Amino acid sequence: MKRAYVTFAGSSVALDYPNKVEADLINFLFQPHLTAETASPQAHYRLQIDPKPAPYRGCVQNFKNSDKLGGMRGELPPAPPSPPKISDRPPYRLFRNDKLTYSGQDKAALAEYLLGDVCYQLAYHSRGGLLFHAAALSQQGVGLMLPGISGAGKSTLTSWLLSQGFNYLTDELVFIPHKSQNIHPFTRPLNLKPPTKTVLTQFFNLEAHQNDSLSSQQVILLPPTCLNPNNRLSQPPLKLIIFPHYNPTSNFVWRQLTKGQAGLALMECLVNARNLPEHGFPAVADICRHIPAYHLTYTHFEQVATQLPAIMTELSA
Amino acid sequence: MNLSHKPQRKKDFRLEQIDDELLLYHPGQTNILYCNQTASLVWQLCDGQQTGEAIIKLLSEAYSEHNDTLKSDVEAVLQQFLDNNAIEFRPA
Numbered sequence: 001m002k003r004a005y006v007t008f009a010g011s012s013v014a015l016d017y018p019n020k021v022e023a024d025l026i027n028f029l030f031q032p033h034l035t036a037e038t039a040s041p042q043a044h045y046r047l048q049i050d051p052k053p054a055p056y057r058g059c060v061q062n063f064k065n066s067d068k069l070g071g072m073r074g075e076l077p078p079a080p081p082s083p084p085k086i087s088d089r090p091p092y093r094l095f096r097n098d099k100l101t102y103s104g105q106d107k108a109a110l111a112e113y114l115l116g117d118v119c120y121q122l123a124y125h126s127r128g129g130l131l132f133h134a135a136a137l138s139q140q141g142v143g144l145m146l147p148g149i150s151g152a153g154k155s156t157l158t159s160w161l162l163s164q165g166f167n168y169l170t171d172e173l174v175f176i177p178h179k180s181q182n183i184h185p186f187t188r189p190l191n192l193k194p195p196t197k198t199v200l201t202q203f204f205n206l207e208a209h210q211n212d213s214l215s216s217q218q219v220i221l222l223p224p225t226c227l228n229p230n231n232r233l234s235q236p237p238l239k240l241i242i243f244p245h246y247n248p249t250s251n252f253v254w255r256q257l258t259k260g261q262a263g264l265a266l267m268e269c270l271v272n273a274r275n276l277p278e279h280g281f282p283a284v285a286d287i288c289r290h291i292p293a294y295h296l297t298y299t300h301f302e303q304v305a306t307q308l309p310a311i312m313t314e315l316s317a
Numbered sequence: 318m319n320l321s322h323k324p325q326r327k328k329d330f331r332l333e334q335i336d337d338e339l340l341l342y343h344p345g346q347t348n349i350l351y352c353n354q355t356a357s358l359v360w361q362l363c364d365g366q367q368t369g370e371a372i373i374k375l376l377s378e379a380y381s382e383h384n385d386t387l388k389s390d391v392e393a394v395l396q397q398f399l400d401n402n403a404i405e406f407r408p409a
Contacts, residue, residue: 258335258336258338258353259335259336259338260335260336260338260339260340260351260352260353261338261351263333263335263340263351264340264349264351267340267342267349278331278344279342279344281331281333281340281342281349282331282333285333285335285340288335289335
């Protein structure tokens with residue numbers, strides 16, 4: 001059994017795996033965050049993928065028409081023992097701290113579950129900085145953060161911006177270490193749910209990247225290079241915060257928030273407050289004193305294109 | 318809420334002043350109070366030394382152009398502070 005470590009935001013987990021097929025999945029999901037051995041991983045996972053179940057190799061007994069079988073005339077001989085069923089053990093299984101937590105038939109579902117569970121473990125134990133539920137991108141050295149709850153429209157906007165030449169950093173977690181203003185992203189494949197997929201297929205051919213991605217009915221896990229072949233990972237300084245809301249039936253809203261309003265909104269997206277001095281409150285307020293923040297409600301990406309480029313150019317100057 | 322009583326800020330609220338705004342946060346609670354400029358002024362005046370009526374009178378004199386809405390604004394702010402356990406009213 002081999003072991004890999006995923007480290008992020010002051011926390012880490014260990015992943016045990018037997019073969020290359022598991023190693024390939026771990027690399028696909030966590031490559032930027034794989035590290036050497038760490039002192040105290042917060043959780044131990046064991047990943048098992050059986051490419052195809054072993055076929056049943058039973059035997060058939062030939063019963064002779066013997067008086068010893070069944071006894072008296074007319075009595076049926078005893079039935080031969082039933083052969084064991086061909087193994088129906090699901091091929092994809094995940095254990096956390098020796099407890100089976102996932103068992104299923106779908107590789108993409110396993111991958112999504114593993115990603116979500118690892119993110120939860122890392123976030124729960126994160127310390128040493130502010131950890132936000134947020135997407136992040138960069139352009140010309142300017143870091144842009146998109147905080148928001150699940151379903152707000154972060155992944156949808158992130159995917160579109162990536163296709164427009166932005167560099168993808170994360171669609172889930174942003175860590176800003178203490179005494180730093182730089183974005184440390186949790187970089188993973190884009191996690192696209194059906195609503196996002198519906199929007200993206202209007203301008204992007206997802207089918208052409210089937211071999212590069214993992215997909216199921218519920219999710220597509222898509223490497224960012226599929227949307228931007230020149231994608232570059234980095235840890236840029238945070239220069240702009242946008243709170244996105246995708247609403248196909250609403251009016252377009254682009255409004256700069258006051259610093260106090262931004263502080264309130266940002267605290268709602270802070271996921272490791274319990275681990276921080278004074279729940280991270282002064283540190284979040286300090287970010288909002290220096291970084292401009294906007295509320296965005298959009299129905300079409302073209303609306304975003306009317307506002308964002310000018311601000312990015314100004315900030316990169 | 319009795320405006321003839323004196324509102325007093327409760328201890329242990331963390332305060333972050335950002336320009337004219339305030340963010341109030343109590344470590345034992347999960348909600349954060351956002352105070353715009355008016356609410357920030359009201360918070361500063363909740364020192365247990367003057368009644369709710371006196372606070373309204375003070376702000377009315379300072380912001381006479383907003384007299385038609387100021388009383389109801391201040392009452393709403395005080396009620397919100399009370400609802401979130403940020404102040405208590407003491408008899409005058």
